[in-house]
Amino acid sequence: VIFLRELVDIISLKKEIPSKTVVLTLDDGFEDNYFNVFPILEKYNFPATIFVATDFIGKDQKNESTGIFFKTLNWSQIKEMHASGLIDFEPHTCSHRELTSVSPEDARKEILDSREIIETGLNKKCLFFAYPRRKYNEEIIKILKENGFLAAVTVNFGKAQKNSDLFKLPRQPVDSL
Helix, strand or coil, X not given: CCCHHHHHHHHHCCXXXXXXXXXXXXXXXXXXXXXXXXXXXXXXXCCEEEEEXXXXXXXXXXXXXXXXXXXXXXXXXXXXHHHCCCEEEEECCCCCCCHHHCCHHHHHHHHHHHHHHHHHHHCCCCCEEECHHHCCCHHHHHHHHHCCCCEEEEEEECCCCCCCCCCCEEECCCCCC
């Protein structure tokens, strides 16, 4: 189990990804990441990346599919997890809106404001992004590249390869269905 940044380095160098390599990523920043996932990651010393929609930090977020509200991580939990050295927090926009359905200016603001909030809150540099609601296009990718992001993850099913597009990294989702 490696950090996302390690995978990005491997792909950037066009190296073969070692067999059985796993990168753990979680989207949205729900509070169960702290109570259920974090203790397991600590027990096994597994790194992970959590992509956070920053408008919801410390608030309830409604699941669009079920209408159920979920508690999200608060800053105290985020800082504790970050301090462990195992959890990398990265932006997932501010409001979790579909970036392809807003103006390029609004998309840029969603991306950059969420990055700034995390960078300021954790005193770290954010280099990775997760597209909310499965939506992205070349304009969104251009915004990421122009603003120094190194890679972005999708919810496109698949395994990353040495020739994977760093701004369209596939994942193998594990849902709570």
